[in-house]
Amino acid sequence: MKSDPASRRFAPTALMLGNVVTGCAVLAPAGMLPELSSELDISIRTAGLLITFGAITLCIGSPLTAWLTSRIERRMLLTATLALLAVGNIGSALAPDYTSLLAIRLLMLAIGALYTPQAAGTAAIIVPVEKRGSTIAYVFLGWSIAAAVGLPLITFIASRYGWRASYGAIGALGCLSFLLLLWRLPEGLKGTPVDLKTWGEVGRNRTIVLLFAITMLQMSGQFVIFTFMGPLLNKLTDASPDAVGLAFGVYGICGFLGLLIATRIVDTWGPYRTSVLFTSLLLAGIAGWALGAGSFALMILSVAIWGLGFASTNSMQQVRLVAAAPSLAPATVSLNTSVLYVGQAVGSAAGGALFARDLLHTIGFVAAGFVVLALAVVGLTRPRQAVATAAA
Secondary structure, three states: OOOOHHHHHHHHHHHHHHHHHHHHHHHHHHHOHHHHHHHHOOOHHHHHHHHHHHHHHHHHHHHHHHHHOOOOOHHHHHHHHHHHHHHHHHHHHOOOOHHHHHHHHHHHHHHHOOHHHHHHHHHHHHOOHHHHHHHHHHHHHHHHHHHHHHHHHHHHHHHHHOHHHHHHHHHHHHHHHHHHHHHHOOOOOOOOOOOHHHHHHHHOOHHHHHHHHHHHHHHHHHHHHHOOHHHHHHHHHOOOHHHHHHHHHHHHHHHHHHHHHHHHHHHHHOHHHHHHHHHHHHHHHHHHHHHHOOOHHHHHHHHHHHHHHHHHHHHHHHHHHHHHOHHHHHHHHHHHHHHHHHHHHHHHHHHHHHHHOOOHHHHHHHHHHHHHHHHHHHHHOOOHHHHHHHHO
C-alpha cells in the first residue's frame, strides 16, 4: 500500500471536503427555489421535486452502489464519484429546461449516492481503531459545513447571479475536491465486501430496524420544512433572500456546534442519552417554528434550536448502529444513509403537498408530528442495562 504518514493525516480532511461537495449538490435546490421557479416557469412545488426525486434516487442508489462497488479500490471509487458530481453540477448549470435539469440531477445522484457511506467506511480503514468514531464524525462534518456555509452562499449567488451560477460554483468546488482527494488519499484501500447475506442479517436485528425508523422519522420531520424554508420565510414574514441565507447559516452553524457538543459528551453520557437530548432539541426547534410561524425572530430562534439537533442526531445514529452490531457496520452505515434519503423524500413530498395547498402554518405541525414519533421510537431502543438500572 503506497502511503505516507502526512498523506494519512490529511486524508480525513480530503474525505470531509468531498462531503461538503456532496451535501451542496444534494441540498442546492432548497437554496434557490424562487430562482428556479421564476426562470424555468414552474411552481415552487415542482422545483421542490428536484429534492424529492433526488432523495428517492439516493435512497435506492446508496445500498445498491455499496453492494456493487464494495470490491473496488477506494481511491479510484471516491475520486471518480467526485469527478462525476463536478461534471453533473456543471451540466446542471447548462441545462436548457426543467426536464433536462431533473434528468442530469437524477443521473448525478444515482452514482453520487455512494460517496458519503463509502467515505465513512474509508475513514475507518485509514485510522487506528481507537480513532474511528471521531474520524467518521469528522468526515460527516462536511454535511454541516454544506448547510452552514454552502447553502447561504448558494442562496446569495442565486439571488444575485442566477441559479446557473450557483450550480457552476458547486461544480468548481467539486473539481478542487477531486484533485485534493486524488493527491491525499492513499492507494490500495479496500473495504470488506458486502454480500446479500449481510442485508438479511441487518433485517433480522430489531434494534437496527428501530434505529433506521428513527433516522427516517427525524429526517422526514425536518424536510417537511427544510425543503421549502426559503419560500416559507418569504411568505410568512416577507423575508428577503439575504434573510433566508441568514436562516440557512444559523441552521448550519448551530448544527456544527451541536455536533461538537455531542462529540464531547457522548463518552460520558452514552449514545442513548445523547440521542434523547438532541432529538428533544430537534423537536423543540421544530415545534417552536410551528408555534412562532409569522414572526421572523421567533422562527430564526427556532431554527437555531433545531439546528443544534440536526447533525448530532444523525451522528448518534451512526454511533449506535456501529455499537449495535460492529460486524454489520459497513452495511448498516450505508443503509442508514439510504434511510436518511427516504426521510428526505417523504418529508419534501409532504411539505410540497401542503405548500401547494397554501397550508403554510400546518407544515410546522406536521413536521413536529414526525419528530414526536421519532422520539417515541428512541425510547423503544433504550438499552436493557439502563432499564434495569432505572428499575433498581
